Amino acid sequence: MSNSYAQPILRTADLSEGLRIVERLLGIADLRDLEVDFEARVSSAEILAPLLELLPHARWFAEGDTGGSSTKGDEPLAHLPVRLRGLALSPETVQPFLDAVGDSPATVRWDFMGWPEAPEVGLGVGGARGAFVTLCVNVRDLELEVPATDHTVFVHVKQVEAERAPWLAAQVGLSVIGDLEMAPY
Structure with missing residues (x-):
């Protein structure tokens, strides 16, 4: 599995x-096999208790030196702060x-x-690899490293189809507002 490349198209308080722009982007996508990942x-x-109730099978690992993780069967409360990830979930959980977050x-x-298809930029229909939209909440980056008081929407594309990102932004009345970067997963 290769990484997608992401480009920010909206930053808003x-x-x-942000959710409206995501919905508009999803409105032009092929939503077969739609699922949602959370981190x-x-x-x-x-914050942890309601997230674990909502995502009982979430994976987590400790941030810092404690080394705790869900794979070890550890108790997450004993290892705060933790990074929690839920994968392949229903859109109704958004x-x-x-x-909860x-x-x-x-x-x-x-x-x-x-x-x-993006004929204006010479691209056919894009496949599943690189077909994502990410909403970053209270953070500026995909790796959750730069806290913020606002939220950012990223479109993901294949690196060889970088022209698709500005095209997608234009489809929802926006333009790209940052560089194309490799997404973390």
């Missing part, structure tokens, strides 16, 4: 605006996840079959 950096029991840094990534 209004989370609902969050969690520092408090008040709003409950956003409600509070002001913690998090990402929601929609994964689907492909992007549409």
